[in-house]
Amino acid sequence: MILPIVKYGNPILNRVANPVVSFDEELAELSKSMVETMYDASGVGLAAPQVGVLTRLMVVDSTGGEKNDSLIVLVNPKIITIEGDQFEEEGCLSIPSFSERVHRPKKVVVSARGIDNEELVIEGEDLLSRILIHEIDHLNGVLFIDHLSVIKRDIIKRKIRKKVRNGEW
Numbered sequence: 001m002i003l004p005i006v007k008y009g010n011p012i013l014n015r016v017a018n019p020v021v022s023f024d025e026e027l028a029e030l031s032k033s034m035v036e037t038m039y040d041a042s043g044v045g046l047a048a049p050q051v052g053v054l055t056r057l058m059v060v061d062s063t064g065g066e067k068n069d070s071l072i073v074l075v076n077p078k079i080i081t082i083e084g085d086q087f088e089e090e091g092c093l094s095i096p097s098f099s100e101r102v103h104r105p106k107k108v109v110v111s112a113r114g115i116d117n118e119e120l121v122i123e124g125e126d127l128l129s130r131i132l133i134h135e136i137d138h139l140n141g142v143l144f145i146d147h148l149s150v151i152k153r154d155i156i157k158r159k160i161r162k163k164v165r166n167g168e169w
């Protein structure tokens, strides 16, 4: 089921999501719907708060669905190590039509559980590193614009307010 994506301005995007405790059918259904929603929106990652659910669940596919085996579903992810730096253009399905270059670690190692509570260790480099950290940020109520300078962030916020006023948000 394709779910509506919550946009910037909704306070749920600023809240810390709760750890998953039961790996039940409801969680499996939610992850399935999130995968569908991510692909439908041509995204490369989606975190549960973006569909209005305050749960530490996220889905990632750095190929946007081009490769069959590149989908990763992560439950209760934790960053184990980070290394290096990259500075690339980044956007967010919850902040559509805006993008900015953001500093992120070049490499990351993330530990998590899979949808059946199996242990996962994911190593990400470049784009995958950026996506993993961007989505984990969502679980902590942090958005990519929070990493920008105050000036750049305020410009985006002002443009969004204008869109809101014009009924375009």
Ligand SMILES: [Zn+2]
Pocket: 091, 092, 093, 094, 134, 138
């Ligand atoms: Zn995002």
